[in-house]
Amino acid sequence: MWPATLLRMRVLLCPDKFAGTLPAPDVAAAVADGWRDVAPGDDLLARPLADGGPGFVDVLAGALGGRRVPVPTVDPLGRPAAGEILLTDDGTAYLESAQACGLHLLTAAERDPKATTSYGLGLLVAAAVEAGARTVVVGLGGSATNDGGAGMLVPLGVTPLDGAGRALPYGGAALAEVAALDGEPRLRGATLVAATDVDNPLLGLHGASSVFGPQKGADRADVLLLDAALTRWAEVLTERLPGCPSGLGALPGGGAAGGLGAVVLALGGRCESGIGLVTRAVGLDAALDAADLVITGEGSFDHQSLRGKVVAGVAGAARDRGVPCVVLAGRVSTGRREAAAAGVTETYSLVEHFGGEEHGGVDAAMTRPAEGLRALGARLARQWSR
Numbered sequence: 001m002w003p004a005t006l007l008r009m010r011v012l013l014c015p016d017k018f019a020g021t022l023p024a025p026d027v028a029a030a031v032a033d034g035w036r037d038v039a040p041g042d043d044l045l046a047r048p049l050a051d052g053g054p055g056f057v058d059v060l061a062g063a064l065g066g067r068r069v070p071v072p073t074v075d076p077l078g079r080p081a082a083g084e085i086l087l088t089d090d091g092t093a094y095l096e097s098a099q100a101c102g103l104h105l106l107t108a109a110e111r112d113p114k115a116t117t118s119y120g121l122g123l124l125v126a127a128a129v130e131a132g133a134r135t136v137v138v139g140l141g142g143s144a145t146n147d148g149g150a151g152m153l154v155p156l157g158v159t160p161l162d163g164a165g166r167a168l169p170y171g172g173a174a175l176a177e178v179a180a181l182d183g184e185p186r187l188r189g190a191t192l193v194a195a196t197d198v199d200n201p202l203l204g205l206h207g208a209s210s211v212f213g214p215q216k217g218a219d220r221a222d223v224l225l226l227d228a229a230l231t232r233w234a235e236v237l238t239e240r241l242p243g244c245p246s247g248l249g250a251l252p253g254g255g256a257a258g259g260l261g262a263v264v265l266a267l268g269g270r271c272e273s274g275i276g277l278v279t280r281a282v283g284l285d286a287a288l289d290a291a292d293l294v295i296t297g298e299g300s301f302d303h304q305s306l307r308g309k310v311v312a313g314v315a316g317a318a319r320d321r322g323v324p325c326v327v328l329a330g331r332v333s334t335g336r337r338e339a340a341a342a343g344v345t346e347t348y349s350l351v352e353h354f355g356g357e358e359h360g361g362v363d364a365a366m367t368r369p370a371e372g373l374r375a376l377g378a379r380l381a382r383q384w385s386r
Helices: 024-038 056-064 119-130 150-156 173-177 208-212 220-240 256-266 274-282 284-290 310-320 336-341 361-367 369-384
Strands: 010-013 043-046 067-074 080-087 092-096 135-140 159-161 180-182 191-196 270-273 293-301 325-332 346-349
Touching: 010 024, 010 284, 024 043, 024 056, 024 293, 024 369, 056 080, 056 092, 056 274, 067 119, 080 119, 092 119, 119 135, 119 150, 135 256, 135 274, 150 159, 150 256, 173 220, 180 220, 191 256, 191 274, 208 220, 208 256, 220 256, 256 270, 270 274, 274 284, 274 310, 284 310, 293 310, 293 369, 310 325, 325 361, 325 369, 346 369, 361 369
Parallel strands: 010 043, 010 293, 092 135, 135 191, 191 270, 293 325, 325 346
Antiparallel strands: 067 080, 080 092, 159 180
């Protein structure tokens, strides 16, 4: 927490990752370096954040300590991938779906939610259960899958079957033929928690397939096919899993990470706000109470940023305290009025810092993000430091 000595200004740095370029701790460090170049006497406190997507385990490990355990897993196409779980002293295991299901693990040509699987996430969950965790918190976000967690169930002892009793192929499209489940979930009494950055349901216009399918490689025909397949999948989960709540397809958070939220709910678990869980873990409220200025950010500050993302949570909390909040991003496309209503005082873009799109700003923002963030940190110190 803040040192006892009061310095000229207390600046809280609580960014999310800049996807594809820098993890959240490195973002905070770059901005802090730039600020200190101009105002070395100010008091800077770094509290990197995550909302359930990539970087979730890193941020929580820094805040909670615990033991990080490597777990071999597979990517959305079944290739070997490196995963890990964070085990804390209170019997909780933290893991992130993106390590096994992440969109960043595939090339653009490989993206096909009809075929990608969450099997690798099941390996991580199984490892956490076998390690003795009583609660398994799964960070959801950044996934390449749309299989409603069907693949995840297999390492946990449950195999989806077609009408002839054959095991289904992996991928979201195959769920159109699902008729039954074979086996019982092997959770050893552990409770599952989905830490999610969205509140979308599993099905329909605002569901997993319609909203997130296109960014995973689905065209319009694929979206319709996948939504119908998940509709059937929700029916089978409701029929076959005793702890599954009714109305599964419409429950908030069920559509997170291609329907992984829905399978957590079907296994008797619950959905929680990813940003809410992380902010409690890092003690963000107390840090906000003492701050004179808050700096947050993410790779792209756009319309989705204000719906359950890190920036929205931070800006709203700062607004409630009457503390100014500055957003730094690789690219800014949110309107000034919309941002201000969410509690954002100012926004700054790396693309614009590097000259704009017409002068190579996009490439520079992707290849030299730390340099740009340091420069923006210095700029903010000149504007804000007392």
